[in-house]
Amino acid sequence: MPYVNIKITNEGVSAEQKAALISGVTDLLRTVLGKNPATTVVVIDEVETDNWGIGGEPVTRRREKGM
Amino acid sequence: MPYVNIKITNEGVSAEQKAALISGVTDLLRTVLGKNPATTVVVIDEVETDNWGIGGEPVTRRREKGM
Amino acid sequence: MPYVNIKITNEGVSAEQKAALISGVTDLLRTVLGKNPATTVVVIDEVETDNWGIGGEPVTRRREKGM
Amino acid sequence: MPYVNIKITNEGVSAEQKAALISGVTDLLRTVLGKNPATTVVVIDEVETDNWGIGGEPVTRRREKGM
Amino acid sequence: MPYVNIKITNEGVSAEQKAALISGVTDLLRTVLGKNPATTVVVIDEVETDNWGIGGEPVTRRREKGM
Amino acid sequence: MPYVNIKITNEGVSAEQKAALISGVTDLLRTVLGKNPATTVVVIDEVETDNWGIGGEPVTRRREKGM
Known part of the structure; x- marks a missing residue:
């Protein structure tokens, strides 16, 4: 009966x-x-990745910086 | 003021x-x-259906088995 | 197989x-x-009600105002 | 460590x-x-907007009415 | 960076x-x-268990029936 | 009409x-x-804090380690 939701970036x-x-x-x-x-x-x-933020910025920008 | 979220398979x-x-x-x-x-x-x-699991497998596979 | 989440104030x-x-x-x-x-x-x-906001304020305050 | 989810209409x-x-x-x-x-x-x-309801109807219909 | 939410009954x-x-x-x-x-x-x-439903009834009732 | 959910540890x-x-x-x-x-x-x-995990362990343990 458990319900599990996994959120990941679309990559x-x-x-x-x-x-x-x-x-x-x-x-x-x-x-x-x-x-x-x-x-x-x-x-x-x-x-x-535009819709996921960490460290105050979208993942899209972090990927551009090679993070 | 209630908030209701309904999750269903995309079919x-x-x-x-x-x-x-x-x-x-x-x-x-x-x-x-x-x-x-x-x-x-x-x-x-x-x-x-690839992203929804029940019984330990994705719904896509269950649909292929006729479930 | 649907999943439904209903959020309401605890009243x-x-x-x-x-x-x-x-x-x-x-x-x-x-x-x-x-x-x-x-x-x-x-x-x-x-x-x-302290944890539910609408109109920019907690429901607790709205209840105090008779809303 | 906080997690914040913001849901908005796709417009x-x-x-x-x-x-x-x-x-x-x-x-x-x-x-x-x-x-x-x-x-x-x-x-x-x-x-x-078809998937977001308020006031008992989808936002799509409200937009058609100019709301 | 993933976020996982696990919902289970409080038992x-x-x-x-x-x-x-x-x-x-x-x-x-x-x-x-x-x-x-x-x-x-x-x-x-x-x-x-009062707040978790499956099969159209709360888990509390199912537990009383031995389910 | 937006809906925002903020999850934080209970501290x-x-x-x-x-x-x-x-x-x-x-x-x-x-x-x-x-x-x-x-x-x-x-x-x-x-x-x-028992129910929030990061880095593979509950926040309770991290707080005990001074993290």
Whole structure:
């Protein structure tokens, strides 16, 4: 029954990587808390780098600076 | 003043269906809790089936299996 | 499989009212989109009035003004 | 370490405006609470007007009415 | 830089279990996507069983039925 | 009409500081995007330090280490 939301920047994440995140988080909740995988929901949000800020500036600018 | 977020998979939901969700949730909050519709906010997120997991796998794979 | 999050101020909502919100939203998603109630998740967050702002001020202050 | 999520309708917000929101919110958290800008995360979600409801109807319809 | 939100019912989760969720999710994001643990944020929300609905009813009622 | 969610650790934030966050964010959205303060909603979540992770560990442990 848990609900997990993963937010990451939209920078070329493949369907296989998303599937690995989904199965990994579901396993973790089963192992640590005994949660039933059948009702564990995982939602991945891919956010444009213009729309994600850290350190007071958009990730787009940090990428331009090589950060 | 309530805020409601509805997350569903992105599988062909029409503008009319979204309007029905918005009016239905707003009515429910007015009926059950007396909340003012004028300040009730509803946000619908449509999530790609690769990005939605249940049962440890993406919905894309479940749809391929006919689930 | 939908996930719905309802945020309201923490002002004496009863367990019966919460149950009515949960069943009402679940019915709405079944009726409008054909979603399966068995995997529809609803989470209600009750937020202290000091922590909810509208019109640039906390709801606590608005309640003191009779708004 | 704070996390801030800003949801707005998708109506032509520029990269410069998003950068101004990110720097403004980060400054506010530093000024009011002494939070470290280096670990302050801001995520902006732009929501289609069909998917945003207020007053029981989608913003799309309100825009058509000149609201 | 990822942000992960885990929502679970408030049913006696220990500080050690929460620490295991935090380290497990952070490791997963490093392994699958190469994300830097130093800026990976995880927030766990524990939700009262009256406030969590599945199958159209609160978890409180399901627990009373032995589900 | 914007909706802003601010998540911070629960470490003694006063009602005055919360009011300053609410008015500051509302002003920022008016200034940068011309958004109407009357319908700008701000919700502040205070999260226990056991439930907030960064760098793969709970903030509680980081505070014990003087971080």
